[in-house]
Amino acid sequence: MSQQGEELDGRAREVLREIVMQHVATGEAISSRSLAKCGRFQLSPASLRNVMADLEDLGYLAQPHTSAGRVPTDRGYRFFINYLMKSRVLTQRERETIDEQVSHGTEIDHVLHEASLTLSRLADQVGVVFMPTLLQFAIRSMDFVLVAENKILSVIVGTNGVVVNKVVETRLNFNREELEKIGRFISVEFFGLTLDQIRRRLVNMTEEERAMQDEMLQKTIALGIEAVNDVRTSENDLYVEGAASILTKPEFSDTVALRKTFLALQEKEKLIDLLNSCLTEEGLQILIGSESDFTHVHNFSIVAKSYGSHNAPLGVVGIIGPMRMEYARMAPLVDYLGRALSRKIEEEEHG
Amino acid sequence: MSQQGEELDGRAREVLREIVMQHVATGEAISSRSLAKCGRFQLSPASLRNVMADLEDLGYLAQPHTSAGRVPTDRGYRFFINYLMKSRVLTQRERETIDEQVSHGTEIDHVLHEASLTLSRLADQVGVVFMPTLLQFAIRSMDFVLVAENKILSVIVGTNGVVVNKVVETRLNFNREELEKIGRFISVEFFGLTLDQIRRRLVNMTEEERAMQDEMLQKTIALGIEAVNDVRTSENDLYVEGAASILTKPEFSDTVALRKTFLALQEKEKLIDLLNSCLTEEGLQILIGSESDFTHVHNFSIVAKSYGSHNAPLGVVGIIGPMRMEYARMAPLVDYLGRALSRKIEEEEHG
DNA sequence: CGTTGGCACTCTTTTGGTGAGAGTGCCAGG
DNA sequence: CCTGGCACTCTCACCAAAAGAGTGCCAACG
Numbered sequence: 001m002s003q004q005g006e007e008l009d010g011r012a013r014e015v016l017r018e019i020v021m022q023h024v025a026t027g028e029a030i031s032s033r034s035l036a037k038c039g040r041f042q043l044s045p046a047s048l049r050n051v052m053a054d055l056e057d058l059g060y061l062a063q064p065h066t067s068a069g070r071v072p073t074d075r076g077y078r079f080f081i082n083y084l085m086k087s088r089v090l091t092q093r094e095r096e097t098i099d100e101q102v103s104h105g106t107e108i109d110h111v112l113h114e115a116s117l118t119l120s121r122l123a124d125q126v127g128v129v130f131m132p133t134l135l136q137f138a139i140r141s142m143d144f145v146l147v148a149e150n151k152i153l154s155v156i157v158g159t160n161g162v163v164v165n166k167v168v169e170t171r172l173n174f175n176r177e178e179l180e181k182i183g184r185f186i187s188v189e190f191f192g193l194t195l196d197q198i199r200r201r202l203v204n205m206t207e208e209e210r211a212m213q214d215e216m217l218q219k220t221i222a223l224g225i226e227a228v229n230d231v232r233t234s235e236n237d238l239y240v241e242g243a244a245s246i247l248t249k250p251e252f253s254d255t256v257a258l259r260k261t262f263l264a265l266q267e268k269e270k271l272i273d274l275l276n277s278c279l280t281e282e283g284l285q286i287l288i289g290s291e292s293d294f295t296h297v298h299n300f301s302i303v304a305k306s307y308g309s310h311n312a313p314l315g316v317v318g319i320i321g322p323m324r325m326e327y328a329r330m331a332p333l334v335d336y337l338g339r340a341l342s343r344k345i346e347e348e349e350h351g
Numbered sequence: 352m353s354q355q356g357e358e359l360d361g362r363a364r365e366v367l368r369e370i371v372m373q374h375v376a377t378g379e380a381i382s383s384r385s386l387a388k389c390g391r392f393q394l395s396p397a398s399l400r401n402v403m404a405d406l407e408d409l410g411y412l413a414q415p416h417t418s419a420g421r422v423p424t425d426r427g428y429r430f431f432i433n434y435l436m437k438s439r440v441l442t443q444r445e446r447e448t449i450d451e452q453v454s455h456g457t458e459i460d461h462v463l464h465e466a467s468l469t470l471s472r473l474a475d476q477v478g479v480v481f482m483p484t485l486l487q488f489a490i491r492s493m494d495f496v497l498v499a500e501n502k503i504l505s506v507i508v509g510t511n512g513v514v515v516n517k518v519v520e521t522r523l524n525f526n527r528e529e530l531e532k533i534g535r536f537i538s539v540e541f542f543g544l545t546l547d548q549i550r551r552r553l554v555n556m557t558e559e560e561r562a563m564q565d566e567m568l569q570k571t572i573a574l575g576i577e578a579v580n581d582v583r584t585s586e587n588d589l590y591v592e593g594a595a596s597i598l599t600k601p602e603f604s605d606t607v608a609l610r611k612t613f614l615a616l617q618e619k620e621k622l623i624d625l626l627n628s629c630l631t632e633e634g635l636q637i638l639i640g641s642e643s644d645f646t647h648v649h650n651f652s653i654v655a656k657s658y659g660s661h662n663a664p665l666g667v668v669g670i671i672g673p674m675r676m677e678y679a680r681m682a683p684l685v686d687y688l689g690r691a692l693s694r695k696i697e698e699e700e701h702g
Numbered sequence: 703c704g705t706t707g708g709c710a711c712t713c714t715t716t717t718g719g720t721g722a723g724a725g726t727g728c729c730a731g732g
Numbered sequence: 733c734c735t736g737g738c739a740c741t742c743t744c745a746c747c748a749a750a751a752g753a754g755t756g757c758c759a760a761c762g
Contacts, residue, residue, distance in 0.1 A: 031754055044706050049755070067713040067754045106502070106518040145494045147508050148699075151457070153516075155506075157498050165504075165516055167457040180531075243594070244613040253606050255598075262595040348499075382725055395735050400726070418725045418742040 007058070008079075014040065015051045016060055017084040020072050024324055027250045029069035074289040074323070077301075081286055081327055088329045090336055094122055098333075102340040108162045111344070113239050115317060115337060120242025123319050123333055126265065128304075129239045130275040131315035137162065138194055141187040144179040144223065152179065154227035159192065160309050161348025168226045172219055182220045195228045202228075237315075238268050238275070251322045264298045265320070275316045278304045284335045289323045299323060303330045305338035309346050317341060358409070359430070365391065366402045367411055368435040371423050375675055378601045380420035425640040425674070428652075432637055432678055439680045441687055445473055449684075453691040459513045462695070464590050466668060466688060471593025474670050474684055477616065479655075481626040482588045482666035488513070489545055492538040495530040495574065503530065505578035510543065511660050512699025519577045523570055533571045546579045553579075588666075589619050589626070602673045615649045616671070626667045629655045635686045640674045650674060654681045656689035660697050668692060 008016065018040060019030045032045040032052060041048065052070050055061045060076035063069070072080065101118045105111040112129045120127030138159045145153040147167060152174060155165045174182075190198045202224045209217050243265055252258045265271070274294045278285050285304045290296040303325075304318030317338050319330050359367065369391060370381045383396040383403060392399065403421050406412045411427035414420075423431065452469045456462040463480045471478030489510045496504040498518060503525060506516045525533075541549045553575045560568050594616055603609045616622070625645045629636050636655045641647040654676075655669030668689050670681050 029754090033754080045754095046706050046708095046756095047704080050705090053756080063755085065713055066756095067711085067752090069754065106520060140499075143496045145496060145506050147492075147506070147514055148512070153494075153506055153514060155496050155498070155504055155516075161499065163498055163504060163518060165506075167514060169457060176531075180527075244610075244617055247606075247610040247613055255604055255606060255609070258606070258609070259595075259598045262598055266595055380725090384725075396725090397727095397735055397737095398733085401734090404727080414726085416742060417727095418723095418740085420725065 012051055012055060013084060016055055016076060017080060019070060020076065020080045023072055024326055027324060029064055029071050031069035077288045077323060085328050087332045090332050095336065097122060098337050098340050102344050115341060116239040116241040119319060119337055120245060123330055124245050125319045125321035125325065126243055126245060127241050128320055129317045131237045132276060138192050139190060143183040146174065146176055146179060159349065160314060160345055170223065170226060172222060182223060185220060186224055199225060199228045238272055240265055249322055251324065261298060270294050278316045279306050279313050281306060284331055286327065301325060303334045305334050307338045307341040309349050314345060363402055363406060364435060366399065367406055367427060368431060370421060371427065371431045374423055375677055378675060380415055380422050382420035428639045428674060436679050438683050441683050446687065448473060449688050449691050453695050466692060467590040467592040470670060470688055471596060474681055475596050476670045476672035476676060477594055477596060478592050479671055480590045480668045483627060489543050490541060494534040497525065497527055497530060510700060511665065511696050521574065521577060523573060533574060536571060537575055550576060550579045589623055591616055600673055602675065612649060621645050629667045630657050630664050632657060635682055637678065652676060654685045656685050658689045658692040660700055665696060
């Protein structure tokens with residue numbers, strides 16, 4: 001296959017583009033007649049039929065049935081996105097909505113959740129925001145607050161400004177001074193390490209401690225291990241919002257398809273796998289239908305972008321929708337939101 | 352209307368009960384023949400038809416069309432629930448599932464969210480859990496943790512064991528000792544007051560402070576006001592889970608009805624209004640179809656119960672589903688979950 | 703040689719009609 | 733008061749016919 005997708009001459013490219021655009025707009029199969037009517041070609045339906053037949057032979061178009069118009073295939077969409085699409089510029093309002101929403105909150109969880117809602121509304125698709133386990137991120141400090149007898153709130157601040165907290169129950173008794181001392185100790189000792197590394201160190205220290213018989217150290221280790229255990233389990237870190245938007249899409253007017261789709265969106269593990277694979281990628285990613293296992297089975301497409309600070313991606317934000325979606329609008333939307341989130345996070349980090 | 356619903360004689364009551372039960376089980380209109388076949392009546396279809404015609408005249412039954420069987424009306428369901436229903440005893444498994452889930456977590460937000468999921472799964476309906484603004488609840492203590500320059504995490508513990516935290520950004524500079532002092536001051540001074548009361552007191556103090564020119568007090572007031580402002584906005588306090596369950600209900604096989612229903616479930620304000628009105632009620636509440644504005648429009652029913660500690664309700668837990676639901680099973684489920692949550696919360700409070 | 707009008711062909715969708723089935727209401731007789 | 737019988741109504745499934753949409757191919761044209 002030629003590198004620039006040059007196996008298509010100019011006219012064929014224009015026809016493919018027009019078909020994709022019309023199909024995205026109407027949701028219906030496109031006939032040679034409606035192409036002729038659009039006025040962009042000085043050709044008769046018969047001539048356009050020839051071009052369309054060629055495009056079908058090359059695998060860019062398909063016919064639902066003999067006497068129907070043509071519909072783009074996965075390959076057709078892929079070609080469109082790679083070579084034909086002109087991304088729409090976001091409207092003032094779209095940009096403002098995103099900026100406003102992102103700059104609004106301070107707690108990252110909340111901001112991300114809102115982001116998925118905003119994205120869903122702007123795109124009129126399902127919005128997803130994924131934030132993988134924090135175990136791989138470095139901490140800046142750790143504090144402990146006595147909440148009740150035997151109940152302690154641990155507050156972990158990441159170097160990227162993320163704040164996580166968790167209530168720890170313990171048999172041991174701590175007073176405020178001890179807690180403060182422990183927090184200071186851990187913050188100094190483990191600055192810059194990931195939760196995972198910290199846990200391992202603490203476990204190692206258990207051994208050493210046996211010899212030393214230092215009560216304070218013992219308490220520190222016990223509390224520390226509890227605090228880093230199970231932080232942010234897989235339940236909390238995937239927001240899927242706006243599922244109702246797919247109800248208005250004609251491709252899901254069939255109840256059976258609808259049901260399957262909804263159940264698929266509930267299978268968070270599969271989704272997490274998919275989004276995880278988007279995590280390391282730099283730019284905007286678009287996966288169409290058969291291009292990944294998950295989207296293949298359910299005939300989705302996904303437009304995704306990772307966000308985070310310079311050195312390390314923190315998570316993925318994206319849109320899930322039917323293959324037939326306005327990629328030219330979705331792409332800049334997701335891209336812009338991803339950048340806005342990244343900017344926000346870097347501000348937190350350095351500010 | 353007679354108080355005990357005695358306008359119906361024994362036979363009519365039995366017929367109504369049987370019709371409701373069969374209809375709930377099958378989802379179809381019930382004919383005189385299928386009633387005769389069930390064996391509980393020693394009557395011919397023709398006789399049952401007479402009884403059914405009477406029940407229809409009284410508004411307990413309705414016919415979808417002339418040559419169809421009968422279906423219970425709102426009034427029919429209401430009568431069934433008030434006078435005829437025998438609540439099913441929960442299975443061992445159901446009780447275990449609820450107990451386990453409720454006793455599991457420590458953070459109340461998380462527990463409540465899980466509760467809505469559990470309820471949805473057990474009931475195979477939409478589960479809702481509502482927790483209104485915390486402004487009306489009393490605090491036990493308040494702590495502040497320095498998260499970053501100009502960024503402070505406030506931790507508020509309610510007398511009911513609820514832990515809320517919020518990141519506050521401020522122009523003022525605080526060091527750890529100051530924060531601890533402020534926390535201790537507020538905890539002691541405002542113990543048992545509601546956030547709302549605290550805010551008002553702090554605002555009042557602003558005036559007094561002008562005269563005194565005490566820098567520390569000034570900082571305390573500024574930080575305190577920030578901390579109690581906007582705690583738990585209306586966004587976070589309603590969990591609606593298991594919307595996919597309605598996809599399997601035959602009454603929503605029509606795509607249009609489905610769409611309307613989903614959109615209705617997204618209108619959280621309306622739902623919150625409704626649940627708020629359930630908050631003050633003591634026992635289990637069941638609202639059927641036309642009995643409330645919201646359920647009327649969308650032809651829902653709702654089974655709800657408030658939970659909380661002895662003196663004050665904290666929130667509402669419930670099920671939303673089609674009018675045709677197994678009330679005899681839903682009622683004890685919701686009731687049991689509500690009690691379990693209340694027990695949990697009281698434990699936190701006293702433990 | 704690319705383009706075009708014409709035409710036969712295919713497949714889907716709509717329409718109308720018919721018959722079976724389900725259920726009721728009512729009546730007359732037990 | 734109960735019950736069998738019967739006429740009536742409404743729905744649903746099925747089928748056939750017709751309409752509509754679109755293609756493929758061919759022959760003619762510039």
